[in-house]
Amino acid sequence: MNLLITGSNGQLGSELKALESEFASLTFFYTDIDTLDITSYKLLDDYITQNKIDTIINCAAYTAVDKAEDEYKTAELVNSKSVYNLAKISEKHSLYLIHISTDYVFDGSKNTPYKETDQTNPNSNYGKTKLMGERSIKQFDINWMIIRTSWLYSSFGNNFVKTMLYLSKKNKEIKVVFDQVGSPTYAKNLAHAILQIVSQINFYPQEFIKGVYHYSNEGVCSWYDFANEIFKQKNIKCDVIPVLSNAFPTKAKRPAYSVLSKEKIKKAYNIKIPHWTAGLSECLSKII
Ligand SMILES: NC(=O)c1ccc[n+]([C@@H]2O[C@H](COP(=O)([O-])OP(=O)(O)OC[C@H]3O[C@@H](n4cnc5c(N)ncnc54)[C@H](OP(=O)(O)O)[C@@H]3O)[C@@H](O)[C@H]2O)c1
Numbered sequence: 542m543n544l545l546i547t548g549s550n551g552q553l554g555s556e557l558k559a560l561e562s563e564f565a566s567l568t569f570f571y572t573d574i575d576t577l578d579i580t581s582y583k584l585l586d587d588y589i590t591q592n593k594i595d596t597i598i599n600c601a602a603y604t605a606v607d608k609a610e611d612e613y614k615t616a617e618l619v620n621s622k623s624v625y626n627l628a629k630i631s632e633k634h635s636l637y638l639i640h641i642s643t644d645y646v647f648d649g650s651k652n653t654p655y656k657e658t659d660q661t662n663p664n665s666n667y668g669k670t671k672l673m674g675e676r677s678i679k680q681f682d683i684n685w686m687i688i689r690t691s692w693l694y695s696s697f698g699n700n701f702v703k704t705m706l707y708l709s710k711k712n713k714e715i716k717v718v719f720d721q722v723g724s725p726t727y728a729k730n731l732a733h734a735i736l737q738i739v740s741q742i743n744f745y746p747q748e749f750i751k752g753v754y755h756y757s758n759e760g761v762c763s764w765y766d767f768a769n770e771i772f773k774q775k776n777i778k779c780d781v782i783p784v785l786s787n788a789f790p791t792k793a794k795r796p797a798y799s800v801l802s803k804e805k806i807k808k809a810y811n812i813k814i815p816h817w818t819a820g821l822s823e824c825l826s827k828i829i
Contacts, residue, residue, distance in 0.1 A: 542743040545570045545594045547579050547627075548601030553641060555697035556732035557598065564736050566743055570594065574601070579623040585630050596637040596739060599627055602671070606645070609666040610792040616670040624674035628681040637684045637742060637749070639735060644691035644723060644757075646672045649796020656802045657689075657753040665793035675753070687753045688735065688806070691799050692767075695728035696827035701764070705771045706828065714780035719765035721786060723799040724757035727820030731756055734812045741810060750809050755801035758817035770818055774825055 548554050549571035561569050570592055577588050579601045588594070603609060603619040624640060631638040645668035646661040663669045678685045694700035708715050734756055742749045762770070765783045772779050786795070806812050 542566065542595045542739070543568045543570060543593050544739060545572065545589065545592070545597045547572055547577060547597065547599050549573050551600055551602075551604070552693055552695040552698040552700065552728045553732060554600040556695055556728040557600070557736065559729070560732055560736055564740055566740055567736070579627065580618050582626045582630070585626060586633070589630055589634055589636070594634070594636060596742070597627060597631065597639065598735060598739070599624065599638065599640045602641070604667070606665060606667040606795075607792040609670065613666045613670070616666055617673065620667070620670035621673035621677060625677035625680075628678045628683060628685065631683045631685070632681045635683075637686075637739075638678065639686045639688065639739070640674065640678055642675050642687050642689040642753075643668065643671045644689060644799035644801055645796060646675070646689065647796055647799055649721075649798045652798055654800045654802035655755065657755055657805055664796060667793060683751075684749055685751050686738070688731075689753065689755050689801060690726050690731055691723050691757045691801055692725040693728050693731070694725060694824065696824055697728075701725075701767065702771055702821070702824060703828065705768050706775070706777075709772060709777050709779040712779065714782055715768065716782045716784045716788060717765045717768040718786045718789065719763040719783035721795055721797055721799075722761060722763050723796075724759070724761055724801065725767055725817045725821065726757040727815070727817070727824050729823065730758060730815055730820050734806070734810075734814070737812065738810050752805075754806040754809070755803050756806050756812075756814070757801050757803065758820045759803070759814050760817045761800050762817065770821060771825070774818075774822055
């Protein structure tokens with residue numbers, strides 16, 4: 542099976558790349574904005590034809606959550622209009638399309654884990670454009686999977702874990718919000734789950750079940766708990782001071798609660814999900 546990974550220089554794309562050797566039955570094609578800009582239908586169509594692609598994992602996205610409040614058009618182009626193109630091309634070439642979405646499609650007003658069927662109501666332009674991307678895909682009669690994830694981090698790229706490690710070098714104490722609760726996701730764990738699903742489809746196409754799925758690591762925490770766990774595991778002496786979100790005003794509003802229920806993906810594809818503290822431990826061992 543020929544597998545195209547778009548946005549492959551990002552956190553998730555890099556983790557998929559790093560797992561290539563474990564999935565010998567798949568032939569990987571990696572692209573990012575410099576080699577395949579997903580905003581161009583023609584470039585996508587040509588690339589997919591030339592390389593006989595069977596499956597796309599779309600990791601390309603406009604992920605600057607606060608900047609998206611000022612750059613709606615760009616966020617919409619990458620997160621929605623381009624996703625429409627990917628779905629259209631998937632229909633033309635009869636491809637599987639695996640698209641990554643976000644917990645930010647929810648407003649965070651619940652206090653029990655969000656199921657795939659729960660009402661969406663994004664608070665931000667980023668969340669709105671990602672939701673529009675999801676809706677674009679659903680218009681097509683194709684083999685699609687939308688995987689929503691949350692609080693993604695990796696040893697590749699910039700993220701909360703790296704920011705905390707950096708800040709702890711310069712500060713004896715750090716203020717971190719405690720009124721946003723979710724589940725961190727080690728991008729390597731998500732990448733492994735996606736490739737497990739893709740190789741399953743490769744051998745047993747009849748086992749593919751299209752639809753929306755949720756994936757994050759197991760467990761629940763606030764950003765405050767997350768920071769404390771990072772310092773505990775790294776044995777770093779730095780006080781974490783719990784503060785309310787309004788201590789750090791941001792352009793985009795974040796959901797106060799965005800824990801995702803993973804029951805559907807676990808059952809459908811027999812996925813085993815590590816606890817977030819285990820994912821963190823593995824990631825920290827790779828960050829020098
Ligand atoms: N990060 C999170 O906390 C989080 C949480 C929930 C869901 N997600 C979703 O998970 C997925 C992967 O996230 P991530 O953290 O791996 O993202 P990321 O690190 O920002 O990677 C996205 C990649 O896409 C590239 N890209 C941007 N515009 C493109 C275009 N027009 N054509 C081709 N490539 C383009 C980016 O290039 P540039 O860097 O040059 O722009 C970057 O390499 C995304 O769909 C995101 O919405 C992320």
